[in-house]
Amino acid sequence: MSALLVALGAAVGAPVRFLVDLELKHRLGAAFPWATLLVNTVGSLILGALMALPLSPGATALLGTGLCGALTTYSTFAYETVQLTRAGSRGRALLYVLANLCLGLGSAWLGLTVTALLFG
Template identity: 80%
Template structure:
């Protein structure tokens, strides 16, 4: 059952990532990977919040592994970082790496902390 839940979550997360990336490329151009940065931050926030919730294994598989796993993408982050560096856009590459790390970790911490506070959980 968990494999099915992961697949169902991924079936929502992957197209969402694609559509967000496409919309932001159309809006802001392709000089900076805004789409990946946004979905990774939002996915980290959501996954942080999920960790504070008492979820069943099926819900965790669907929402965490499936949805968040397919919405966020480390491989695309790594690829885009390398591509920016190869294009001699080292300043943008460094900004992207630092923003990704800070936003990802900060969002996960924020999601966990706010959810735990709302639920009254330590």
Template identity: 70%
Template sequence: MSALAVAVGAALGAPVRFLVDLALRGVLGAAFPWGTLAVNATGSLLLGALLGLPLSPQAMAVWGTGFCGALTTYSTFALETVQLARGGTGRRAAVYVLVSLALGTGSAWVGLAVTSAVVS
């Protein structure tokens, strides 16, 4: 049952990631990977929030592993970092890495802190 739960969540998260990236590229351009940054930060916030809730393992499989796992993307982050560096924008690649790590980790902490405060 867990594999099906993860698949259901992933079927929701992956299209959201694609549409957010597409929308942000249309608005902000493709010179910087805003879409990946946005979904990774949002997914980290949501996953942190989910960890602060008393959810069943099945709900965590759907929303945590499935949805957040498909919404966020380390592989795309890594590829975009390499592409920025190879494209002669090493400084932009370094900024992307630092901002991604700080924003993702910070968002997870904020999500966990908020739901933990509300739930307790």
């Protein structure tokens, strides 16, 4: 049952990531990977908030592993960092790495803290 719940959550998270990527590349261009930074930040915020709630294992599988796992992407983050570096944009690559780490960790902490204050 958990695998089905993970798949259902992923069936929402992955298309959202894809659509965000299309929209931001259309609006902002492809010089910087804004979409991956955004979905990683938002996914970390959501996962942080979920950590503060007393969820059932099924809800955790659906929302945490499935939705957030498919919405966020470490592999694309790594790929885009390498591509920026190969293109000679070492400064952008470093900014991208630092932004993903700081925004991801900060968002997870913020989601956890705010949710715990509101519902804890």
